Amino acid sequence: MTQLLEVRDLRVQFSTAQGTATAINGVNLSLEHGQSLGILGESGSGKSVTARTIMGLLDMPPAKINGGEILLEGEDLLTATAKRRRQLTGPVMSMVFQDALSALNPVHPVGRQIGELYRVHRGYSRKAAKAAAIEMMDRVRIPAAASRVNDYPHQFSGGMRQRIVIAMALALDPQLLIADEPTTALDVTVQAQILELLKEQQAENNMGLILITHDISVVREVTDQVAVMYAGRIVEQGPTAHVLGDPRHPYTLGLSQSVANEDLKGRRLPAIEGSPPDLLALPRGCSFANRCPLADEQCSSSAPPLESVGAGRTSACFHSGKVASNVAYSN
Amino acid sequence: MLGYTLRRILQMIPVLLGATFIIYALTFLMPGDPIAALTGERPLPEATVAQIRQAYHLDDPFFVQYGNYILGVFRGDFGIDFFGRPVLDLILERLPVTFALAVTAWGLKLVIGLVIGVYGGLRAGKAADHFALVFTVLFMGIPGFVIALGGQTYFGVHLGWVDPAGIRAGWPMAFILPALVMALEAAAGLARLTRTSLVDVLRAEYLRTAKAKGLSPQRIIWGHALRNAMIPVVTYLGLSLAGMLGGAVIIEAIFNLPGIGGLMVASINNKEGTVVVGIATLLVLVYLVFNLLVDLTYGLIDPRVRI
Structure with missing residues (x-):
């Protein structure tokens, strides 16, 4: 069976008034059917751009794909025609957005927005599409779906709206679901419910899931695999439990240390000093070198490649062997 | 919806009053004498002018004139012109x-x-x-x-x-x-x-x-x-x-x-x-x-x- 998704050496740049910003700088990803992958990183690390590039949602210009391949079940999306891409977008891959209120069209009833997928991709009648939309709303556990199908997005609570966005994404039983910060705009109890829903739907439909987030606990809870992104590159990748439990990149370690826990009670939270590099002028060496406690001359002169650091794990650090024992972030 | 509409219609009354008041005041302040404009070169006898002025309430104080006018408007009476034709008819004739x-x-x-x-x-x-x-x-x-x-x-x-x-x-x-x-x-x-x-x-x-x-x-x-x-x-x-x-x-x-x-x-x-x-x-x-x-x-x- 072919890989569900394979991204090879993807490069994306944005032209801005100040110059060319490198948003994605050689990203490789792969995902099997039924597998879940977390993409972890802070703002500007390129995680959302990666998702949008896969979905074909980049605004070009200003964005420009400078190279690479995106293979969805073996078919290269970057060379596919616009029409072919539209046929795949929705039925084969789909996306859940961060802010459900702005992701839904304010002037159309939610049922119509879900039903539109059935009408466009499956040629359903208005009536059949509505019935299918109600069924879908039921499936994501929106109470009294049949009576709410004609309501508008602003009439729902935040959590319910996110369920509608998920219903839309799952409507055509896609193979691949990309969720871009699906819970960031929600309060904590609702967050847990939404993650539970995503996990459950993924398992039921043997769907591949890419979960993009800056929240390490979300990745830990939901995903099998994790890719940590920094300044447009993947700096560490592997099984979630291993990567987060025993990081082999100082950035991953920094992220995992800056989460509050019982041991840190009453003390200041450790933080990674400094800020990410300017994407308009990426350093020649390792992008993380200026914030890294392990950095030496080698790090600032050449960029470390992503290399194997154990079973199914890779890390882009010259000092990956020293990470665990020698790094402590100030607190 | 009905309540809202009614409320809005009621709100129109003060707006209409204010607007007509300003317009009425402006026409009241227009320079020149309407009777003189009516007759042109040959002035009318004093008595006739006085009679016309009285018939059209032109000598009443401003607020009385305005009050009479606005009461008429609410009854659908927009007054008459100097030839005795109702103003409303004049307007409706030309409105189409x-x-x-x-x-x-x-x-x-x-x-x-x-x-x-x-x-x-x-x-x-x-x-x-x-x-x-x-x-x-x-x-x-x-x-x-x-x-x-x-x-x-x-x-x-x-x-x-x-x-x-x-x-x-x-x-x-x-x-x-x-x-x-x-x-x-x-x-x-x-x-x-x-x-x-x-x-x-x-x-x-x-x-x-x-x-x-x-x-x-x-x-x-x-x-x-x-x-x-x-x-x-x-x-x-x-x-x-x-x-x-x-x-x-x-x-x-x-x-x-x-x-x-x-x-x-x-x-x-x-x-x-x-x-x-x-x-x-x-x-x-x-x-x-x-x-x-x-x-x-x-x-x-x-x-x-x-x-």
Whole structure:
């Protein structure tokens, strides 16, 4: 069976008034059917751009794909025609957005927005599409779906709206679901419910899931695999439990240390000093070198490649062997 | 909904009172004596003047005059002119012409403005958008009467496609040129508003969602973008129809159309305060009613403000 998704050496740049910003700088990803992958990183690390590039949602210009391949079940999306891409977008891959209120069209009833997928991709009648939309709303556990199908997005609570966005994404039983910060705009109890829903739907439909987030606990809870992104590159990748439990990149370690826990009670939270590099002028060496406690001359002169650091794990650090024992972030 | 409508209608009363009061005061302050204007070269005997002044309550204090007038208006009595004809009849006789002109101009404006605005919005930043900008700014900048006189000379006199002035040709031929002049001037604003609104909407997140549903560009624009972009435009369009009635006054004079514009100008010259105030009151009323209609229909296009 072919890989569900394979991204090879993807490069994306944005032209801005100040110059060319490198948003994605050689990203490789792969995902099997039924597998879940977390993409972890802070703002500007390129995680959302990666998702949008896969979905074909980049605004070009200003964005420009400078190279690479995106293979969805073996078919290269970057060379596919616009029409072919539209046929795949929705039925084969789909996306859940961060802010459900702005992701839904304010002037159309939610049922119509879900039903539109059935009408466009499956040629359903208005009536059949509505019935299918109600069924879908039921499936994501929106109470009294049949009576709410004609309501508008602003009439729902935040959590319910996110369920509608998920219903839309799952409507055509896609193979691949990309969720871009699906819970960031929600309060904590609702967050847990939404993650539970995503996990459950993924398992039921043997769907591949890419979960993009800056929240390490979300990745830990939901995903099998994790890719940590920094300044447009993947700096560490592997099984979630291993990567987060025993990081082999100082950035991953920094992220995992800056989460509050019982041991840190009453003390200041450790933080990674400094800020990410300017994407308009990426350093020649390792992008993380200026914030890294392990950095030496080698790090600032050449960029470390992503290399194997154990079973199914890779890390882009010259000092990956020293990470665990020698790094402590100030607190 | 019904309660809201009633409340809004009640709110109209103070607005109408305030507006008519200001207009009435302004006509009261108009220089010149209405009786003198009525008779021209040969003055009337003192006694006759006094009699006329008394019959028309011209010697009463201002507030009494205004009070009498406004009480009449609420009974549907807009007073009579110096020839004894009811002002309301005078207005109603001429209103259809003005109404036809305003609605024709409004319709042309709607088509021209929306087409240019949508076209420019969809091609924002490209050559077509810049061309649309130049075109609209050009017509915004040229005074209306210049376009009117130019159009009259060229299409009316030079090419002879339409009568340069007058209403003999009836609707639509007599109305096309004046309506087009009004429309071109007003379309500029509509085009700018439509363009800006569409550009804003095209950046909206829900259009990204539409794209992520694998919809065709046509469906994204017609099904998702335009209706949202029309929300501010509809308000503007509704209010501008009332504004068109006012704008028709000048154009009617240039094209010699027997609408309320001509009546208004003649009445100002004759110092016929009652007619001037009557017309102005009517225009205010029309404006208020359109405003209410716009607010009531707003919910049809934007469910978030449904009442």
